[in-house]
Amino acid sequence: MAQHRRQGTVNTRRIASTAALAATAAVVAPGVAQAAEVVVPNTDYRFEVAGLENVPNIDQVPNIDRYVPSLGKVSNQQHTNYAAAGHKPAAPAQQTVGQKALAAARSVIGSPYVYGAAGPNAFDCSGLTSWAYAQAGKQIPRTSQAQASAGTPVPLDQLQPGDIVAYYGGASHVGIYTGHGTIIDALNSGTPVQERDLNYMPIHSAVRF
Structure with a gap:
């Protein structure tokens, strides 16, 4: 029984932390945009926060893709595009x-x-x-x-x-x-x-x- 109480406490803390992040993001978001789905890791809790993806530097939050999967996809796509555009293989030097x-x-x-x-x-x-x-x-x-x-x-x-x-x-x-x-x-x-x-x-x- 004690083990179940500890699990509940951990989940409650996770939910509270994620909810606080979502609430803060909703306040500082510059404008209304499509809602982003927020996921509480290791639970079935999911909810949407409008304007979350517009929060400055939100994609820099550590492990943000665990909480907001759509931000992880955007970050990966941007990295792929940068690699394709900015890191072209050097052409082999021609022999004399x-x-x-x-x-x-x-x-x-x-x-x-x-x-x-x-x-x-x-x-x-x-x-x-x-x-x-x-x-x-x-x-x-x-x-x-x-x-x-x-x-x-x-x-x-x-x-x-x-x-x-x-x-x-x-x-x-x-x-x-x-x-x-x-x-x-x-x-x-x-x-x-x-x-x-x-x-x-x-x-x-x-x-x-």
Whole structure:
């Protein structure tokens, strides 16, 4: 019996609190509008309060959707609309020509070195770089010396992925910079296309197409 009395006391307090909220809302509502249904949680008590939805910041009351279900629906709808309008997914960044050429060079790592070969199954050094750039939609000179002369010079501390690095005094060898201190190149007979340290050989210059 004591348990039933405590339950009644709790329900009475809930009803009183909700009724007070509803009465206050009715007084401060700026004008008559459609009545909002107020629900007393965990009971069958329901009643309508005219103008409740017009009370300033009523939708900010904690757990308001438990007492006024229609306000919870409006809040959820507003949140959905805001998410749709204000949080559009960022468009993926487009790859540069150099990044595309680098990706092409990386795709043939392990291919054999053959003097004079320019892909797609075997390469020499400038054959690899010219083939990789062709896959990126850009035609560059075929020989290492011509590539070193034709591109835009780039300081070594400003290298970007896809830049061509030339080696030795006469720019007799080239590789494609990866962006993290290495190049991909076709070095010589018996050595397949692979990634190696940027400073593996004496650097002549670097260019960008």
